[in-house]
Amino acid sequence: MAVTDDARGLLEQGRTGQRLPGRSEAAARAVDDVAVFVESFAPRPRMLVFGAIDFAAAVARIAPSSVTA
Numbered sequence: 722m723a724v725t726d727d728a729r730g731l732l733e734q735g736r737t738g739q740r741l742p743g744r745s746e747a748a749a750r751a752v753d754d755v756a757v758f759v760e761s762f763a764p765r766p767r768m769l770v771f772g773a774i775d776f777a778a779a780v781a782r783i784a785p786s787s788v789t790a
Contacts, residue, residue, distance in 0.1 A: 724740055737760045737761050742755055768780075
C-alpha cells in the first residue's frame with residue numbers, strides 16, 4: 722500500500738507530514754477526499770559525560786537535574 726510505505730518513510734526520517742493516497746487507491750475504495758497525517762516523535766537528546774577532569778565535572782553540573790543519574 723503506497724500510503725503505508727510513505728508513512729514508514731516519514732517515520733524513518735523523523736519527519737511529520739500529510740500524504741494523499743494515489744488515484745488508483747482512492748478509486749478502489751471509492752473515497753475522494755482522504756488524507757493521512759503522520760506525526761513523528763523524536764526522543765529527547767541525551768549527553769553522556771565521561772571523565773574525571775575539571776571540564777567533565779563542570780559540564781555535569783550544568784546539565785538539567787532530570788538528565789543526571
